[in-house]
Amino acid sequence: MSSILPQLLTGLATASSLFLISAGLTIIFGVSRIVNFSHGSLMMLGAYIGWSILTRLPREPEWFALGILATALATALIGVVLEMAVLRRVYRSPELFQLLATFGVVLIIQDVTLLLWGPTELPLPRPRWLRGFVEVAGSRFPLYDLVLIAIGPLVLGLLWLALNRTRWGTLVRAATLDREMVAALGVDQRRLFTSVFALGAGLAGLGGALSLPNASANLGIDLSVIADAFVVVVVGGLGSLPGAFLASVLIGVLQAFGIVLVPKITLVLVFLVMAVVLVFRPNGLLGRPQTEAREATVAAPVVRPAPPALRLLGAAALALAVAAPFIVGGYYLTVLTDACVAILFAASLHFMMGPGGMASFGHAAWFGIGAYAAGLLLHWAGAPMPLGLLAAPVAAGIVSGLFGWFVVRLSGVYLAMLTLAFAQIAWAVSFQWVEVTGGDNGLLGVWPPDWARDPRPYYWMALALSVGVALLLRRALYAPYGYALRAARDSAPRARAIGLDVERLRIVALVIAGAACGLGGAIFAYGKGGVFPTYISIPHSVEALLMVLLGGLQTVAGPIIGALVYTGLADILVRSTDLWRLVLGAVIVVLVVAFPEGIAGAVRRLWLRGREA
Amino acid sequence: MLAVHGLNTHYGRAHILQDMAFEVGAGEAMVLLGRNGAGKSTAMKSIIGLVQPTSGRILFGGRDIAGEAPHRIARSGLGYVPEDRRVFADLTVMENLEVGRQPAREGLRPWTPARLFELFPNLGRMRDRPGGRMSGGEQQMLTIARTLMGNPRLVLLDEPSEGLAPVIVQAMAEAILALKAEGLTILLAEQNSHFAEGIADRATVVEKGRAVWSGTMAALRADESVRAQYLAL
Structure with a gap:
């Protein structure tokens, strides 16, 4: 019995961390309908920036708090740059291209972080007050975890106030429902989106900095965090802030007890929670059925047979492929x-x-x-x-x-x-x-x-x-x-x-x-x-997406061409530069912005245009 | 105040507006009349910037606004009331009005929620009700009120009587007349002339994306052939 309370508290501390990383993701999704893959990367940047700031500041609690806030601000600024440089250009692109663009950002941030901070893990030297313990039900409980437990609801409350008691929040909520109408009423969507993205990025940075005392700044944060955050956001309901909080608590607490009962079950447990929730509530705990974001939607691509000349080209390529070993x-x-x-x-x-x-x-x-x-x-x-x-x-x-x-x-x-x-x-x-x-x-x-x-x-x-x-x-x-x-x-x-x-x-x-x-x-x-x-691994999954999107969805030949081009490019890239992630990420972002229809789609369009003219 | 010249708008390959042209004078109420699919709504969306026109000029207060971002057009004094109401369903009446709020405009008495509740007394009794839990007529009044919060000089009213009970339609017509009396310029879109009859000074008849007839309401009443050809169901 005596172990229940501390275990519950551990779970709540985990829940707070989960909430901090998923809150920004769900807010950004709510307004822009973009699933921001780079959210984990922003949290990773928060951890690194936080490390750099906190190790330079005096070690008293008030300086620690100030350093954390400065980190959140810095990450928010990075978010602004990111939104203006990349996301703003893809708001009208199909969903997948948006995801892909943000994944390009993930790759870029990976290499930039590696360049700036190096490959070694950076633990935060903890001052004495951070290592303190509190007596809870007869066992020692880390003081910092109590701080974390308080921060979760505090952030939820502040966000609720911002969204429900300010003009900014009213506009944000209106934009999640009908952005076109908001624009027609004279609201500059671009500034609204930038501010929302900055808030989301700031929250990610806050989460990253706050994770430092219990973990460290390392290069694996981005992808491990984004998977956790996705699960929380999906279980809570996309775009729902209270939902994200509820899901965080549910998963955090279940995890804390799961570890005690069956040490190896944790990951499967998370999946089970998600499966059960989605079977009974397909839109998550507090999510609502997704209404079509009111905006002109691009019709899904029609897959058509290739013109005869292109087929001939394919047959020739196949013959060449068969003869390749000679x-x-x-x-x-x-x-x-x-x-x-x-x-x-x-x-x-x-x-x-x-x-x-x-x-x-x-x-x-x-x-x-x-x-x-x-x-x-x-x-x-x-x-x-x-x-x-x-x-x-x-x-x-x-x-x-x-x-x-x-x-x-x-x-x-x-x-x-x-x-x-x-x-x-x-x-x-x-x-x-x-x-x-x-x-x-x-x-x-x-x-x-x-x-x-x-x-x-x-x-x-x-x-x-x-x-x-x-x-x-x-x-x-x-x-x-x-x-x-x-x-x-x-x-x-x-x-x-x-x-x-x-x-x-x-x-x-x-x-x-x-x-x-x-x-x-x-x-x-x-x-x-x-x-x-x-x-x-996630990067491997993304490779498949890259191949398909490089080639374009519109043609059957698309993914094949994409696969060939990608394999060739990757082979050259990996052999010629250490910064292949940076280059690949930049290429992805540029491609998504420039060719929303993929290589095969663009070729086909040019081909047909040549024919019609 | 508003002049549309040679406006062309495409949806993909479909050519919707074809050299559309009409004018609305200051303080005037003009109605775009035409059947379903004639291009009235597209014309309004092109004016407010929700649809990008392919060519043509839209002069508002002497400035060409064709192709500008919707929020800029709205801020320059153009209000838009969409045909399908589009209230923010999760937001309360007061919050809906807040989204529409823009700074006061020189020479116009600024709209406040209190003033709007005089115009639409119903709304004043449901300030904290979410837009999604209002009747069609109430929602329609809320969209108009929301647009007025931007203190526009001209409002585009896209079929404000659509799908409303006759009693409500009457109240709507009275409210719009009150706005006209305040000096607000109005561009109305309607399918049949009945609702427009009591409100508009002039009419432009639209058919297949073109303006085919233009004149005063009295002239339209007199011209049996135009009504039979373009407006009869």
């Missing part, structure tokens, strides 16, 4: 094999995202599940490669079907965030379940049989499988099923009205995409001789 040597052959895998990776994502209308930020999950299915079968049952290549798509397909059953009723942004959260959990399982998966060391010795050891036959096999699957995906797209799927994407109510089972169509799309992606994972695993948790 032309290039070992290293480039492995790059080409990677490209085949990338094609599966991108084409499968395109299938659910383009025609299916379901964006995913966790596509690497299926890739990893396929790879682990093959690897585990070999490792624990000695199954040969053909069996592994068969098991991989089956396993990934089954899991994505199960996952689909939970999420299929959710709309775009929720779905994208949940795929990310699910991928994080798959990653955590592969990372933490050391006994089975080998943890960080991965599974080694996952080699193909002798006949496929040589790069050439292996490349041909990869090429045959990826082209075959890509053609099958294309076939499905132009089959009645594909038309039905696109109808469901364009208007679910109308599709239902003509008798289509929208949920089933979507689950099937998820299963197909998951299976194709899982096959890619297995091919990759045998090619590299191992399976590692990095296969499921």
